[in-house]
Amino acid sequence: MGNDFTKIFELIVSASLINNFVFTRFLGLCIFFGVSKKMETSIGMSITFTAVMMISSAVSWLIFHYLMIPLDITFLKIIVFIGVIAGLVQASDTIMRKVATALYYKLGIYLALISTNCIILAVPLINADENYTFIQSLAFGLGSGLGFALALIIMASIREKLELADVPAPFRGLPMAFVVTALIALAFTGFSGLITL
């Protein structure tokens, strides 16, 4: 049991720091560059992301192991997972509007953006490829969400300062954001080798 626990802890650390989705797997870049201009939006996005990621990895694990493997239709996993995520996002949208109206007006817009995001789809796909157990899938979802949140918050705090800097004209906007991301990614390579799974 203790061994299991260590494995789960390792999974969370590795998904959030060593194999950080943004800096080493390069997923979710569109959203990463899109919402990291302001601190407030990036915090909202991080919370929504982590929650949706955990729920979707749980639901898609259940569907994958109890429905798709017995029926031998694992080759349809892309279509099924996209459907699951779109349905989930729609459901949480409706539930949030009824149950937590104030929260809905704060985070609602991010929910709509999430359904076509590659990170959210990548988590169930990786879970299925790596044959994680149910608890491990949950841990992987949580770790990935935390890693994405960390990346967004670091980036947003840098970009808020960058607004005041005098950037050469061709670099203004996105090119500069890319160069900054490269520097952060370089720092993140320092984490590699921290834990070997």
Next chain:
Amino acid sequence: MASTSKVSYWELIKNGITKDNTIFKLALSLCPSIAVTNKLENGVLMGVAVLFVQVTVNTTISLMRKVIHPRVRLPIFMLVISGWVTVTSMMMNAFAPEVYKQMGLYIQLIVAFASILARAEMFASKNTVLPSMFDGIGMGLGFMFALTVISFFRELLGKGSLWGIPIVNAKPLLIMILPAGGFFAVGLLMAFFNWIDIRFFKKSPSGSAH
């Protein structure tokens, strides 16, 4: 959009490569532009996969555009896209298993490309089959062009080789094939294309593409 269909097919292709270039100009679908471009071979193959999906999706959607009810169009577009992506990923797995092992995840994630959905929504659902097909070819070629340029520089500088064949006999810049190098390469290339726009076409800096 009657006027758009008057635009010649050549124009459609040219727009996709230059004015509406997915990566350098619209800044969409950035994930694979960094993830798979550490080798020229991978970059080109990814480009071919996207080109194939973009053309087939555009053609299918424009064939079906009269029978799709506008209210359910997005789920149907997603279904069509994921169907064609499944076909592509299975074909890659069969014909290029070595490459597929390295970038299978990214091929599967073509489903989530904003650019493919955007072209289906903005162009293919409003135009006839032939223009939609050429629009798909243009956008796909533009994407392929971007991936080829990025992976060309990254492999040349990071490994000193092209398509696996050694070219430069010097100590390579390891950083270019590391993740950070990908961000550097895309950032510098974007700045370069912005500079061309400002210097030769007297355009004001586009700033953020969002």
